[in-house]
Amino acid sequence: MKRTLLITFVLLFQLCFSKPITETQKLAATCKVWGFLKYYHPNVAKGNFNWDDQLFKVLPKIEEAKTDIQFSNVIEKWINSLGKVKAYKAELPNEEIDYFDKNFDLSWTQNTVLFSKSLCQKLKFIEQNRIQGKQYYVESGVEFTNEVEYDLFDDKDKNFRLLALFRFWNYVEYFFPYKYQMDQNWDLALTELLPRTINPVSEVDFYLLLKEMSAKLNDTHALFGANKLFEIFGWNSVPFEFKFIGNKAIVTGFKNDSLSAINDIKIGDVITKIQGRSIDVLIKENLKYAEGSNYPAQLNHLEWPIFSQKSNVSEIEFVRDGKIGVKEINYYEYKDLKINYENNSEKYKFIENNIGYANLAVLTPDDVSTMMEKFKNAKAIIFDIRNYPQGTNFAIAEYLNPEPKNFVKSIDADLSWPGRYIWRKEDTPCGKVNPDYFKGNVILLVNEKSISHSEFTAMTLMVAPKTTIIGSQTAGTDGRNYRFQIIKGLWTSFTTYGVFYPNKKEVQRIGIVPDIEVKPSILGIQQGKDEILDRAILFAKDGK
Template sequence: MIKINKRKFLGLALIALLIGILIGQGLAQAKPETYEDLKLFTQALELVKNKYVEDPKTRELIYGAIRGMLSSLDPHSSFMTERAYKEMDMDIRGEFQGVGIEIGIKNSQLTAISPIEDTPADRAGIAAGDKILKINDDWTKELTIEEAVDKMRGAKGTKVRLLIYREGWDKPREFPIIRDVIKVQSVKYKMLDTDIGYVKIRQFQGQTGAEIEKALKTLTEKGMKKLVLDLRNDPGGMLDASVDVSSMFLPKDTLVVYLQGRNASDRKDFMSTGSELYRQYPLVVLVNAGSASASEIVAGALQDSRRAVIVGTQTFGKGSVQTVYPLEGGVGLRLTTAKYYTPSGRSIQNVGITPDIEVKLPTVKEPKEGESVHMILREKDLDRHLKNDTVKEDHKKQKSAEEDLTLEMVPKDDKDDIQLQKAIELLQPAVNSSDVVKNVPVSAQKEKQK
């Protein structure tokens, strides 16, 4: 019988596993130093396995190593646990079980970006800008966003405890929250005036294109001839959905966006499928700092084609694309694989989309009950963000602590929403789609062309 030294076998197996991953990802011709680094990793792993005061689980060590590797990249590359990977399809459908809160890392602290309306977190009183110190008994300081999401999600009816600190409080407070099924309604719509329709996209999901088409058909039947497309506080979502939405307002075979990977040959163009029915509608698009990713693709495509006027404030500035790869054991890897560019070749990474007409909403320091607020946070504020290869990095002074806590409020009453009122003002005299662009002040048009 052949005896095997388990520890040596483990080390060799891990080298084979890691090299196998490299080959599987198309890196078979890795540089010699790559294999030297793998030896270093294996040496460290064996030391931990042999010398650590307790007997660690090998799988947890490997998962930790993968998380550490990805944490050295951009903020959107991450390791997906088995549950997070399984729930990915639910996210695409806009349905999951949890507390209903958008989170991010701000100044190395897990922070509530915005609670989703009418969810357990919203009803419990969690507010934008709240710092999440603990999830149950686990401190969040060293957690990644994926780990935090995984801890907050769970079966409907189960309880999770969040320790929250809010600016102005003497000490943190604990919020017990009962998890529920969170259904994110992708599209909302209504008539604003006799002939002005309003469509709000909250997130770009698998069915968003079909939902938008249904909304536009319904509004048209009610007499809509002009449209406000609201992308404010829309964090993005699926790339295909953004192309579907853009296609409804652009001629067929118009470039919507293109992706560019590491190599020059890695370019991929996404063209519009076209829609005769809605192409001539005068159109105004609303954006703000919460408009990210897929929202920016739509805004950029419609702006570059001069199909719509963009009103609001500078968008988030997420100009990268992530691909999810399955790994052994039912887990996954979300990896940034490309940057995207608007039809004119603009990268919005770190800079966002500049509106044709800037209109700022009111800001508040502390939200009052019932107010819809969103923390002003952009890609350039995130640690390890990718650089923009088409513009110079803005090295302005760091924000003060006071500026970090600024919250933007979208008024509930349409009459108080100055961005929406500006859109209506632009649309009222318009007859054709080109009329809206003509109504843009000359100064704004010049600024756009810079």
């Protein structure tokens, strides 16, 4: 009798003081707890459980919970089932660690509005007594390992959709160094995307959701891909290259010369509409799918959603020689475009007035010594980095500096305390002791196609004396680009270690800032000019 009264009293007490909890609140909290336990709980982080299966088993119980207290009880019982966590006394490091903590925030574990006091205490205890030693689900350098592989991602199964979302969200939560720089708070992104994960508005909506999620990283290294996206954006594309200027698409070159000629496409054509829809509108509609650290980088990633389609023909409106025209052009599968990626440009050469020019897209480390011998008495050397270089930065830097120079400061993930990063004690400097270093002007050309190693190369070379950067904002992403599968068939990537200037100032999103800003104009493209190179030559001549 007394036991029955006690249970009744407890239930009435909980009923009086508990609060309703929404499905989104429950699942957002479950996502965060699931990820936290995956990387912090000693028994889980050692790989003692099938962690996906654990999620599938707890989700029905989470769904049944109607109040915050009921939810906390479910989570606590789940944690208790994982085995005892032993308390340990952390050893003090031999030397002070320089932590980078702008991403690190586990304050959500102490959210007493959502979690019971005892659950908060339990989560805090796990943090304080987290796994020591090797992680099962992530390796040094950030490599996600030992995830359960599935023969097929079942997008009709809500639990599988939640698993994909939870994996992706937690990868970024703990191992994306630039999370603090994102436009949208990552917690808010989770609560925004969960309702569509639970109830997608269409068969392909979940894939669009993950594409949007990838774009929310504001990281030009980020990319999400899945075959289902071809059903949305299409698999046929145009045979020409283009650049967005003033919300118009300007033809800048050809992927396939003959196919472009068949469609009467000329360099300098200004495309204003596709299928009767203005480029301006198409940019606004599709920008949410474009991964990029800044707006120029996003525009550079809009080819697929705007210039791809399922049909093999499309109507365009264009301007040529001041006249507006409308015509149909053909679209082609990738294999039929037969793009020749071989770059036959000269590696280096003299241009007017004893000015050296090096194309870092094709220059190799073996070429550097011969090139610098040729250019040793040049008035200036222009290094074109509007491309992806071939690892020549350190070799070139030895000829440009009188002594070694620090040019970068990096951070790495601390796997003993996931979410925290540590400043590297030492990054490799560039240059060497060289009294016979190049004394002329050093000019670097950059634009939105300068990404990652291109930007790292610019950082290496810009510390040389008498260096000037000319061009426009770069892609704004540096560090390791890690590509992996969330689940079979769902591919993604993002940056996993951070790169900063030696004074710890950000490069991410900002990119390499030109000393002289030059952007190509429509008229310049139509006249066949390289306005950035032209400005560099002018600067090399008169220093202005």
